[in-house]
Amino acid sequence: MARQSGKIIKNPFMSLAPSPKSLTQLLSVSPLKSLFSSKKTPPSLSIFVLSFVFSFTFLGISIVRFFPASQDSIPCPMLSPSISPISPHSLTSSYSQIVLASLLSGGLNSNNEIQPRAGGTAMVPLPIHLVPGNLSELETEFWKQPDGNGYRPCLDSTIEYRKRSAKISVEKNRFLVVVAAGGLNQQRNQIIDAVVIARILEAALVLPILQVNMIWEDESEFPDIFDVEHFKKTLRADVRVVSSLPSSHLIAKQTIVTQMPYGVSPFWIRAKFFKQLNQEGVLVLKGLDSKLSWNLPSDLQKLRCKVAFHALKFSKPILQLGSQLARRMWIEGPYVALHLRLEKDVWVRTGCLTGLGPEFDKIITRIQKSQPQYLTGRVNMSYSQRRLSGLCPLNALEMARLLKALGAPRSARFYIAGGEPFGGTKALAPLAAEFPNLVRKEMLARDGELSPFLNRSSALSAIDYIVSFNSDIFIPSHGGNMGRSLQGHRAYMGHRKSIRPNKRTMLPFFEDSSISDEEFSRIIRSLHNKAMKPEPRKKERDKDVIAYPVPECMCRHGSGIF
Template identity: 50%
Template sequence: MSSHSYISITQKPISLIKLKQPKSSSKHKLLLQLLPSPRRAGRFFVPFLAIWALLNFSQLPLPPLSCGRFLPRLRPPLRPHDEFWRWAQATTTVHAQPCLSFSESYRNTSSDQDTTTATAPRKYMIAVVSGGLNQQRNQIIDAVVVARILKAALVVPVLQVNQVWGDESEFGDIFDVGHFKMTLKDDVAVVSTLPATHLMRRRVRAPVMPFNADEDWVRTNYMHKLSRDSILLLRAFDSRLAKNLSSDLQKLRCKVAFEALKFQPWIEDLAEKFITRMRVEGPYMALHLRLEKDVWVRTGCHSGLGAEADLLIANERASKPQFLTSRTKLTAQQRYHAGLCPLNANEISRMLKGLGASEDTRIYWAGGEPFGGEKALQPLKSQFPKLFNKWNLARHGELDALKHKPSVLAALDYEVCLRSQLFIASHGGNMARSLQGHRTYMGYGKPIRPNKKLLVQLFMNNTLSDTEIRKKIKEMHTDSLDSASHFNVSSNRDVISFPFPHCMCTNQT
């Protein structure tokens, strides 16, 4: 914090004393004769001062008088920029807050587990999680749930080195281990390492979990593996645990995701600096742009950067067909019409203008290096010059040590997006889903989920004017701002994206 400067004022006024004047020359005497005496000067100065004050007072913006009364001053009209934020931050009809009220049987099981582990041999589970930061987060959440089902102590999860990103960060490099343990102490015992008595014991690799595995499947297939002399090793379970578990386990998922998984303090401090810099002129919005090369390869879509760029992506996809993750029979054009492709910078720009964002809107964009570099961002930057990311906001040297730590850089993006006044993702994904639920849970603002299928239809409709297109864009996304759409009860909804009703409650519940 910068120190403030203060002017010291003495308690007594400085007394004027008669100083000995130097002898004046003849020129100085002549000048003194021409100048008026102090008394004569005062006669001219006082009226001049009064006239000057009157003229300045007349310039004050006083409200007009009417019938002897003051009329209220009219509020200046809202700028388009202000109208956008008023619309984006409109209050909703449904008010909910975090509400993790576990059942009595769940709490009793927790206390029983605490008393029995002191005498009975403790069972341990090791989870190896893979992928990017937010994919790892999802697996950590489910690992805690599995450990709870099996009544096993969880060793701090192991982060597998990502072959794409090459990040060797460990759990404790990114997350606050102490906070993780303390938050979950009533749910699952978490230990940093295996005790010495278990270091030489055999690790039993758990059978591969099928998709949509429920609690019964976990107990049936894993419980017998946790014998007295065994340690269960769990891996390759990404997105395999069922979404519609019991209410208590859904609450546990939220507790892990939104309360236990806290980033290291130094990461949060650095993110806070970026947030402060983004808010220097008021609210800001966050974009998660999925424009990286591997995204275009995996989705099988065209990037909008021309035939040469499309050919490069097509060749890489042909050499690595396993990268195309779903709907392999669809062409790039069919995927685009179906709304399965990421929005490129030009489409994002058109959508933002349709929503009412002005060129003064401050935007933080999260994500990796776009395929095509600056050219890929140019359509967005030309319309919204106040476009920043972590590299633009960082001061000299702030990110030098993190250039080869993509997981930490992703954590910074996550925090800045979480605290924004508005969040939009161009293509969904793990980060977008997690942020959607986290922002709902914390009350940080409502996300906009682009309706890509309808947007594509609008962009290809040559019969509509720009004004009509913008009107329709705003209409189709206004529902995204209504929290009621996020509070619809569905058993198959991912509780991390939609924490209501399992993890939140209204004033009426």
């Protein structure tokens, strides 16, 4: 047994070798007792018992040998003798056995109890660490995981939805083609909406086309990033997915829609496109980003979660390397994933300044003036107004202050997700000065492992996604699509702690020098206490179910996934 916070955790994997006493007890209730007893036993009975034992043993060996292990099991590097022992600050010896059980069964919940995996189609994170040692109250609070309040994945659809699926899942006359633009997570959101729109229009979905990114010049196609067969198989009861248009529809008239209003409803989509699609057979949608309403009927909300958390599995090469890097980070103990949006294009698009000094700010300002088309919204606001409105990423100094106020220990390890920061090492210097254990994927990867993915920003972003997904705590510096996706994905797969900086409220306190460090820390922690409990999606605030899967995609009763 292992004990945490006074709670006893039972683990069937804990007793790996029976004691002599337990062996005696086992023999006392087994058929073998008669063979070891001093009393005389008829020879025929002894032969019968021995035959039974040997037959049962042979049957067990046959089953183990000829039945393959589950493909859903998680590779465990700790079992390899080539891996060095876990460092003392990471796991206690008793807890490592719980970790073993967890890796074999699918993970631990926030109370370190073994919980069932969420279905063979879902990506299952590595277990949360126990953090032993003499921690302060503030540090203990920092590492503490949320209470899931009993919410588990729950995607059971209505009878009406399932009845309609029988027809929609074999559709061969209507086809929807979607062109997804932007970075990886922007494309993921459009693919999710593409599946839902195909369902609304009762059309087959052609494998989405990934538009070449004009900023990163990434020419990756869908099969380069995602597992195509897994995508089709997971959605086969909801929407028919095909790799390409059939020859009968290649010469058909194709309506290409490039402009759609924001927040359209299923009723609007059917009224606008269904009749036309029925006549022409093919509909092409471009510019789909954030056009579908976040407030959908329950069945469609669950379909969005099914696509996001089950169907969109990364391709095998990406998943293998991402998982390897995550395990290398995890094996050394607990870690925090920081998604720092410090790339040059982010500063340009947000209309913000880096805080690195005049020479760097001049470069950003010059690009913003010469290429105003890249600026995203609120053009008339000054930099100071944008920053105080929470529209700018936190720079390294601001992130360091936030982490200190939240109670992060100086010895904590941080995985830095994101592209190369504008300003290089200088951009990260204030953060490294306070928290020296900063790790990037380039540091975790061995010689040549990242070579197949160089100059492929979507693949590199997917690797960051996987390592961040497995972290004990995830903190984005500037929201965005990856931040929202990981927040929801981590909540869906076990309520792992994610902290969204409340920039609009906290930044004025950053500039108030009259506040003591203790008071500043108290204020910052109070502003982020929602990280300690599941935050439900509120329709009146128009939140995305992918970021807030409670309560539409998670429930307190039942165990069914689909």
